[in-house]
Amino acid sequence: MLDGLDAVGWSSLTHAYGEATDVPELLRALASPDPQEREEASDELLGNIWHQGTVYPASAAAVPFLYELLTAPEVQDKSAIALLLACVATGAGYLEVHAAGPVDEPVWRDILSKQGKTLERELEREAAEVGNVRRAASVGLRHLLPYLNDPDEEVRQVVATALGRYPEHAGWAQPAIEAALASERDEDVRAALIQSQSHRPGAAHD
Structure with missing residues (x-):
């Protein structure tokens, strides 16, 4: 398990706090027999490869290993891994989130101009990085389906939201979303499922 983890150039990748050299150890810790170690690793990864809704180059590199952990029979606390994957x-x-709007955009234009950069160019670079994350997440997205029935409401909600963000997988995701909606009682989760239904191709014309 996790073969190839050390072959990734983590020092050349970044997450929310800089170089991603801590990511391999954290990924391995998710498979630890120690519950506290697993929980701490999950919390740290939620803070660095997915930070308040933002993702980074290290996020894309981590995703295949997270799917490997999610599908490995011996790994425990898989709900936490599913939550992390759905968040990612x-x-x-980062700039898509923080450099938008009439107040923040001029501030970031000024910050970037002092670095010899433009907001437009940085948004293009960032969009390419987010695209890499989406492609990595898309490959194993089907593995999240069982977590629409997870005991934890937060896991169900975030997984439902994630499935709705990939309309290219609507053929197999939408039947699962509809089945989950039929039995879901939590209002926040139901809202996420309904929102994900609205993202399917042709939904606006139903």
Whole structure:
């Protein structure tokens, strides 16, 4: 398990706090027999490869290993891994989130101009990075389907949201979303499922 983890150039990748050299150890810790170690690793990854809704180059590199952990029979606390994957799958770029609007955009234009950069160019670079994350997440997205029935409401909600962000998979995702909606009682989860239904191709014309 996790073959190839050390072959990734983590020092050349970044997450919310800089170089991603801590990511391999954290990924391995998700498979630890120690519950506290698993929980701490999950919390740290939720803070660095997905930080308040934003994703980074290290996020895309981590996703295949997270899917491997999610599908490995011996790994425990898979709900936490599914939550992390679903969060990453819905992630956006930092500037996309923080440099939008009439107040923040001029501030970031000024910051970037002092670095010899433009907001437009940085948004393009960031969009490419987010695209890499989406492609990585898309490959194994089907593995999240069982977590539409997870005991934890937060996991169900975030997974439902993630599935709705990939309309190219509507053929197999929408039947699962509809089945989950039929039995879901939590209002927040129901809202996420309904929102994900609205993202399917042709939904606006139903």
